[in-house]
Amino acid sequence: MTTISIPTSDTSALPDARGHFGRFGGRFMPEALIAPLDELEAGWKSAMADPVFTAELDHMLRVYAGLPSMLYDATRLSEVAGARILLKREDLNHTGAHKIRNVLGQALLTKRMGKPRVIAETGAGQHGVASATAAAYLDLECVVYMGEVDTVRQALNVARMQMLGATVVPVGTGSRTLKDAINEAIRDWVANVETTAYLFGTAAGPHPFPAMVRDFTRGIGDEARAQCLQLIGRLPDAAAACVGGGSNAIGLFAGFLDDAEVALYGFEAGGDGVDTARHAASITGGDVGVLHGARSFLLQDADGQTLESHSISAGLDYPGVGPQHAFLAESGRATYRPVTDAEAMTAFDLLCKTEGIICAIESAHAVAGALTLAKELGQDAVILVNLSGRGDKDVHTAAEYFGLLRDGDPA
Amino acid sequence: MTALSDTLGRLRADNRPALVGYLPAGFPDVETSIRATTAMVEAGADVVEVGLPYSDPVMDGPVIQAAADAALSAGVRVTDVFEVVRQTAATGVPTVVMTYWNPVERHGVARFAATLAEAGGCGLITPDLVPDEAEEWSNAAKDNGLDQIFLVAPSSTDERLAMTAAASSGFVYATSVMGVTGSRAATSTRAPELVRRLRGVTDLPVGVGLGVSNGDQAAEVGGFADAVIVGSALVRCLLDAHGDHDAGIDALRDLTADLRAGVERAR
Numbered sequence: 001m002t003t004i005s006i007p008t009s010d011t012s013a014l015p016d017a018r019g020h021f022g023r024f025g026g027r028f029m030p031e032a033l034i035a036p037l038d039e040l041e042a043g044w045k046s047a048m049a050d051p052v053f054t055a056e057l058d059h060m061l062r063v064y065a066g067l068p069s070m071l072y073d074a075t076r077l078s079e080v081a082g083a084r085i086l087l088k089r090e091d092l093n094h095t096g097a098h099k100i101r102n103v104l105g106q107a108l109l110t111k112r113m114g115k116p117r118v119i120a121e122t123g124a125g126q127h128g129v130a131s132a133t134a135a136a137y138l139d140l141e142c143v144v145y146m147g148e149v150d151t152v153r154q155a156l157n158v159a160r161m162q163m164l165g166a167t168v169v170p171v172g173t174g175s176r177t178l179k180d181a182i183n184e185a186i187r188d189w190v191a192n193v194e195t196t197a198y199l200f201g202t203a204a205g206p207h208p209f210p211a212m213v214r215d216f217t218r219g220i221g222d223e224a225r226a227q228c229l230q231l232i233g234r235l236p237d238a239a240a241a242c243v244g245g246g247s248n249a250i251g252l253f254a255g256f257l258d259d260a261e262v263a264l265y266g267f268e269a270g271g272d273g274v275d276t277a278r279h280a281a282s283i284t285g286g287d288v289g290v291l292h293g294a295r296s297f298l299l300q301d302a303d304g305q306t307l308e309s310h311s312i313s314a315g316l317d318y319p320g321v322g323p324q325h326a327f328l329a330e331s332g333r334a335t336y337r338p339v340t341d342a343e344a345m346t347a348f349d350l351l352c353k354t355e356g357i358i359c360a361i362e363s364a365h366a367v368a369g370a371l372t373l374a375k376e377l378g379q380d381a382v383i384l385v386n387l388s389g390r391g392d393k394d395v396h397t398a399a400e401y402f403g404l405l406r407d408g409d410p411a
Numbered sequence: 412m413t414a415l416s417d418t419l420g421r422l423r424a425d426n427r428p429a430l431v432g433y434l435p436a437g438f439p440d441v442e443t444s445i446r447a448t449t450a451m452v453e454a455g456a457d458v459v460e461v462g463l464p465y466s467d468p469v470m471d472g473p474v475i476q477a478a479a480d481a482a483l484s485a486g487v488r489v490t491d492v493f494e495v496v497r498q499t500a501a502t503g504v505p506t507v508v509m510t511y512w513n514p515v516e517r518h519g520v521a522r523f524a525a526t527l528a529e530a531g532g533c534g535l536i537t538p539d540l541v542p543d544e545a546e547e548w549s550n551a552a553k554d555n556g557l558d559q560i561f562l563v564a565p566s567s568t569d570e571r572l573a574m575t576a577a578a579s580s581g582f583v584y585a586t587s588v589m590g591v592t593g594s595r596a597a598t599s600t601r602a603p604e605l606v607r608r609l610r611g612v613t614d615l616p617v618g619v620g621l622g623v624s625n626g627d628q629a630a631e632v633g634g635f636a637d638a639v640i641v642g643s644a645l646v647r648c649l650l651d652a653h654g655d656h657d658a659g660i661d662a663l664r665d666l667t668a669d670l671r672a673g674v675e676r677a678r
Contacts, residue, residue, distance in 0.1 A: 018543060028512055028539050030470050032564035032589055034571065173476050179467060186469040191590040193566065290513040291467065293539075303489045304517030305466040 014324065019207020019294075022330065025323035027206040028290045033186075036193045041208040043113045048215070053112060060104050064137065065094045067101070067219065071227035071384075076354040077367075083374035083381040086236065088224045090248065090388050091359055097389030098220055098248045099130040103199055105216030107134035110197035117141040117196040121185040123150055123178035124314030124393065125157025127201030132166035134199075142166040145184045147177035154314065157393065175308050178318050182292055202245025203322035206293030210322050214250045221255020224384055236384040238373055240265040242365040243336065244280065244316035246325045248388035253334060263335065266325060267369035269311035270338030280309035281338040282321040283329050291319070296326040312341040312397065313361040315389070337372075339365040345401055347371055348391070360389030361397065413558050415505035415533040415581045418457055419616040419637060428633035428674045430455060431618055432667060433509060433642035435462035436495040437487025438478040439649060443656045447649060447663055448499040448506075454664040455671030458638065459499050460536060463492045463510035470511075470538040472593030474643040478650060489518055493530045500531030507560065507581070509536040515548070524551035534558025534581050542578035549578065560584050560618075563609065565601040576613035582638055583609060587621045593643045595622035603635050625666075626673030633677025641670055 019025045027037060047053040061067040072087045090098040103120075110118055118140050122128030128144040135142030144161055148170040151158050158168050174180035182205075189198045203213040221239070228236055239256050241249035243266035256262040271279030279285050282297040291298045291306055299307040299319040309319040328334035344361060347368035351357050359367065363386070370385045377383065391398065399405050422429045432451045436444050448459050464479035464487055471479070492508065500506040508527060515523045515535070527535070534557040540548065542561055552559045558581030563572055566589060576583050587602035588595070602619050609617050619632050620640030629639045648666055652659030 026544050027541065028544060029541070030538055030564070030586075031541050031562045031571070031575065032566050032586060034541055034543075035564075035566040035568055173473070174466060174480065183467050183469050187472070187591045190470075191588075193589060289517055290539075292469075300513070300517060302517070304514035305483065306513075 014327070015207060015211055019211070021324045021327035024296050024326040025207060025210060025294050027293060028295065029206045029293045030190060032190050033193065033206070037206055037208065044109055044208060044212050047109050047112050053108070057105055057108050060108065061101065061219070065100045065104060067093065068223040069093055071224055071231060073231065074355050077351060080350060080354055081371050081374040082379055083377055083383055085370055085374065086228065086231070086382065086384045087387045088220060088252070088384065090220060090386060091357070091363065091390035095130045095133050096392060097126055097130070097360065098217060098251060098386070099127050099201065100133070101219055101251070102201070102213050102216045102247060103127070103130040103134040106197065106199045106212070107138050107140060110140060111138055113197065115195055115197045117143070117192070118199050119143045119145065119185050119188050119196055120199040121145045121178065121181040121201060123147070123181070123317055125150070125154040125161065126315055126389065126393065128166070128168070129157055129160050129164070131199045132161040132164035135166060136164045143188065144168050145171050145181040145188070147175070147181050148172045149176045150178065150314070177308070179292070179306060202247040203250045203324065204245045204292060204294060204296065204320055210294065210324055213247050214254055214324065217247050217251030218254035220248065220251040220386060221253060224252065225255045228384060232382060235259055235262050236382040237377055238263040238265055238381065239384045240267065240366050240370045240373065241386040242316060242362045242388060243268050243321060243325060244318050244362065245320065246322035248386055250322060250324055252386045253328065257333070264328070264333060265369055265373060266334055266336040267339045267365045268336055269313055269316035269365060270340040271310045271312070273340055274338045278310035279338065280311040280317050280319065282319060283325060283336040284338045288326070294323045296323040297321055312344065312401070313365065315360065315362040316365065337369060339368045343368040345398070348398060349402070357387070358391035358395070359387050360391050361394045363388045413505065413533040413556065413581060415458060415507060415558050418505050419582055422457065423616060423637060426678055428636055428677050429457040429638040430629065430671050430674045431458040431460055431638050431640040432456035432645050433460040433462055433640065434645060435464050435475065435478045435482055436492040437464055437482035437485060438646070439481060439654070439656065440485055441487065441491045441494065445495055445498045446656070447660055448495065449502055450660045450664050451645065451667050452499070452502045452504050454667035456667055457504060459504055459506045460509045460640070460642070461492060461495050461499060461506060463489065463508055463514055465511040465514060468511060470591055472591040472643060474647050474650060475592050478646045489514055493526055496527065496532045497530040505533045506531065507534045507536055507558065508532055509538065512537060512540040520547045521551045521554070524555040524557055528555040528557055532557070534560055536560040536584055538562060542575055545578065562586055563605065565589055565605050569608065572608055573612040576609060576615060579615060582616040582618045583613060584640070585609060585617055585619045585636070587619050587632070590621065592621055594624035594647070598622060598628050598631050602632065606635050626669035629670045629673030630677045633674040639670070639674055
């Protein structure tokens with residue numbers, strides 16, 4: 001069995017002491033939250049330096065979340081793709097995605113900091129379900145903010161969160177989607193910060209969230225690196241992940257940032273195409289600005305008002321992206337490309353038919369990107385793809401997309 | 412020295428707290444918002460805060476969110492905000508803009524500052540920009556003679572209070588509670604302590620905002636603050652009028668007069 005080690009501290013130089021990744025990141029937040037963010041940063045750093053904390057987290061990840069996730073040699077997919085594709089099977093984790101790594105880390109930290117209550121935002125419901133799971137497991141009160149539009153689209157995930165004991169609060173302001181759920185969670189946090197931790201769901205937001213979420217998620221990359229060496233005796237030529245807010249991608253990339261020979265690829269949700277108004281590709285189709293506490297790329301109009309994003313994949317449907325991705329894009333260390341809804345669904349179908357794996361539509365964007373990369377890099381290339389989540393939650397969307405629902409089937 | 416500093420200095424000499432009234436530009440429409448700020452001035456506001464409606468107002472409660480949503484849906488633009496500032500400042504009261512940071516950055520910080528100064532604005536209140544991230548804004552403010560009004564909160568450490576006050580000009584905006592904008596039944600018990608701590612690190616006037624909605628509360632807060640800042644309660648006058656603009660402005664006038672009477676009897 002491949003061993004995993006939870007990193008005890010960030011090994012890279014970034015972000016700097018003020019949370020900046022070059023010109024990105026930082027803290028664009030109400031002053032009321034600056035002291036709590038400082039407290040969180042200090043609590044996190046102290047926890048990661050405490051062998052008792054890291055051992056407990058490591059234990060939870062193994063016995064509860066089912067980590068390390070396996071690295072799978074996808075031979076039939078590789079045959080079709082024309083290059084060797086290795087899948088990091090985060091879809092097999094407890095709750096069905098990489099997100100359990102982050103929430104267990106943050107929830108255990110919350111216990112350590114003596115706070116009894118956690119709040120979270122969720123779009124499709126995956127981070128909400130993961131947060132509710134961690135809260136149940138660690139006996140914390142949990143409130144999840146979710147856009148009203150999403151509570152309707154994702155009614156089953158609302159039920160899941162409620163079964164797990166969480167309170168789900170529908171958010172009816174603004175565009176009534178993920179970004180507004182984040183706004184409402186921030187408002188709750190300002191008012192209740194003494195008793196409450198905000199389990200932020202992605203590697204975005206004000207410092208220290210981008211760095212903290214990355215480090216709680218970087219097991220993906222660290223494990224995959226070791227597993228790849230064990231399986232094929234060398235590093236992959238490319239590592240690929242989908243990017244919405246960017247937590248699974250930064251978790252994968254973190255394991256390879258110092259390996260210059262490994263090309264890093266982030267695949268954004270191109271929706272109907274980045275040349276249309278309907279996409280969620282912040283880096284390839286947006287501009288630099290400030291949203292939810294950090295400077296990064298975002299979708300915005302000429303006045304700096306946030307635009308609504310669109311993607312067939314709810315988990316990528318966010319108009320911003322984590323600041324380290326903005327930095328990696330601008331520095332050229334990672335390459336970001338859009339993948340349309342149609343391309344993602346073609347890859348989703350191919351993975352189903354060749355490997356018997358129904359992946360999350362988010363992850364299908366990474367598979368689609370890898371199929372293109374395979375043609376560019378050739379048959380000797382090895383492409384590591386993070387299969388960040390499973391597709392149970394997407395069966396209805398996919399069935400509708402492929403015309404598999406008869407009239408009258410229950411929605 | 413901006414008109415804002417002049418006004419607050421004069422009122423301090425008179426031993427009377429200032430009344431600062433907030434309204435968002437473009438709500439319910441640009442023309443009515445100008446009538447509304449003008450009415451507020453006529454009824455006794457000493458300083459006007461013009462809000463720039465923003466899509467993601469994390470510091471605002473339901474009332475200001477609803478007004479911002481409505482203003483944006485009605486198509487308000489940043490250029491309209493400057494027009495509201497121009498017309499409001501023309502009444503002779505110091506006028507500042509309260510804005511989240513991204514619209515300023517998107518407009519171009521130097522360009523925003525220059526246009527605001529040209530329109531007669533005195534400065535910016537920046538709810539999500541702390542001095543740590545404000546280098547570009549500070550330079551632009553100094554170049555254009557604008558005030559930088561930063562916020563402090565009950566959670567601010569002594570070190571941050573001193574740093575923030577040192578970076579501020581015009582006044583320091585003390586948020587009286589840990590929370591978002593909106594009326595509250597009782598005034599904050601944490602505000603007097605926060606103001607006391609601020610007095611130890613700055614001679615700048617201190618404005619207290621969040622939760623003040625009537626003359627009695629204004630009188631209470633005016634007992635220890637240099638300026639009493641009122642937002643949601645005023646916005647609610649227009650919101651509750653449900654499209655009857657004249658009725659909304661009448662209600663706004665009445666509330667402003669009540670608040671003014673409150674600050675008059677504060678000391």
